[in-house]
Amino acid sequence: MYMTHCVNYTYSFLMNKALSVFLGLTLTSATYAQTQAESKSLTKLKTEIEALKNDADLAHASWGICVMKAKTGEIIAEHNNNLSLTPASTQKIVTTGAGLGMLGADYTYQTTLEYDGSFDSITGIIKGNLYIKGSGDPTLGSEYFKDKNDTTPIAKKWAAALKAKGVKMIEGDVIADASVFDDEMVPSNWIWGDMGNYYGAGASGLSYMDNMYKLYFRSGKTGDSTHITKITPDVPGLKITNYVKAGGSDDNAYIYGAPYNDNRYITGTIPANKIDFDVKGSLPDPPLLLAHDLTQALSGNGIKVTGTSTSIRQLKLLNHYTEKPRKKIHAHTSPPLSKIVYITNLISNNLFAEHILKTIAFQKRRSGTESAGIDEVIKFWSTKGVDTKGLNLYDGCGLARANTITPKQLAQLFHVMVFDNTYTSFYNSLPVAGKTGTMSGLCRGSCAENNLRAKSGSINKVRSFAGYVNNKNGEQLCFSVIANNFDCSSGEMRRKLERLMVLIAELD
DSSP states (O other), X not given: OHHHHHHHHHHHHHHHHHHHHHHHOOOOHHHHHHHHHSOHHHHHHHHHHHXXXXXXXXXXXXXXXXXXXXXXXXXXXXXXTTOOBOOGGGGHHHHHHHHHHHHOTTOOOEEEEEESSEEETTTTEEESOEEEEOOXXXXXXXXXXXXXXXXXXXXXXXXXXXXXXXXXXXXXXXXXXXXXXXXXXXXXXXXXXXXXXXXXXXXXXXXXXXXXXXXXXXXXSTTSBOEEEEEESOOTTOEEEEOOEEOSSSOEEEEEOXXXXXXXXXXXXXXXXXXXXXXXXXXXXXXXXXXXXXXXXXXXXXXXXXXXXXXXXXXXXXXXXXXXXXXXXXXXXXXXXXXXXXXXXXXXXXHHHHHHHHHHHHHHHSOBOHHXXXXXXXXXXXXXXXXXXXXXXXXXXXXXXXXXXXXXXXXXXXXXXXXXXXXXXXXXXXXXXXXXXXXXXXXXXXXXXXXXXXXXXXXXXEEEEEEEEEOTTSXXXXXXXXXXXXXXXXXXXXXXXXXXXXXXXXXO
16 A cells, blocks of 8 residues: 555656656766666656756746755755755744753743732731743643643633632732743744734743634625624733725735734735634733733632732833842643644744744843844754854744745754654654644655655745655655745645655655
């Protein structure tokens, strides 16, 4: 069955095209002799690479590929492997691999509830403020880490924990402390059209509910205006101006707005005749929403709060913040980093990648900034023997178009990780061709299905893949292929790169 899949897929994708290209190539005697010496499967791969060099869809494109042996780093096929290209989300490999390597697969975040002033255990009164001290945990209230049998929100769990400790009143404010990271949630190279949408949510030292809210729409016939029926979660102060029309067959609505700004407007189209069609946006101020929700949960649990919900950022803007000694009263521990990396790579989660980058910065420099994280990541790969010239990073997830990496560098990262003690966690986080995550719809019925593991990447006019695959002899290979500024559709470019990945899997 394994061999039949390989033959059938190769025939359907390659026979007509590959044979015609191969017969039409003019080879020098030296090249011909080299081709005779190499395996037929490698010749097929190189023939397809040659065909793509002459593909009209790539006439104005920049693209490259690098295939190497995972254990030795020996390159067995390449084109433009030292060309700096925009990687899109394959860049998450740069961040998650470095995160595992520097922090360890078992690294966890700890979010603490703390108070200043005093706590009288007899009266149950905290004479002071209650703080939610963030550690950069991206999983607080995350839908990706919910237990289906546990529907209690995290704010209510914390309120119950405080009640169990005898707290009956807080004579002060509930204050969100996200100072472990800087306040610049969104990297400076992200574009205006991204940052208001869920995939443009930036990393906060106290992120909450994936830093995301959902707008639910009711739409009528094509061309009509739409109506927002509800917003979840309830975000105090959020103002939405809706310009969305009914039309099309997919979600083509875009939300515009900046961090810490409650004003949002949304344009574009959603399908006609829908009742509860949801569009996801990025929360303006996640720490403030968490402080609000905890205050509400405390009240619901019979714990009176005499003050208000706020954040250290807001208090500093008003010159009302004074640093005071605190005592810890409750702690919440995150899942291990290996599980966070798994979600990051499986579904290509931008928010989690940005958190990992800033966590590296804080742990290495005690400064949770994008720039410090980038410096540490580049330094990590350089010390592992990767030539980082041409590697230019402007975020952790690949959303910034200014990011560049070479196909060789990207393949080398996979080669390096084979020898890291976190390799198993890294390898298991990669989507499986034809089976899971962003690779679930690719390479089905081929040798690559359930064999090749890769991180994909896609933004406007960028398509990329990078990962591992075992060839027919069971030898592990690592590869990367990146295409920028192609003239065909993104779907057609994906199919061209898919053919390359299948041919890599067919090598012997």
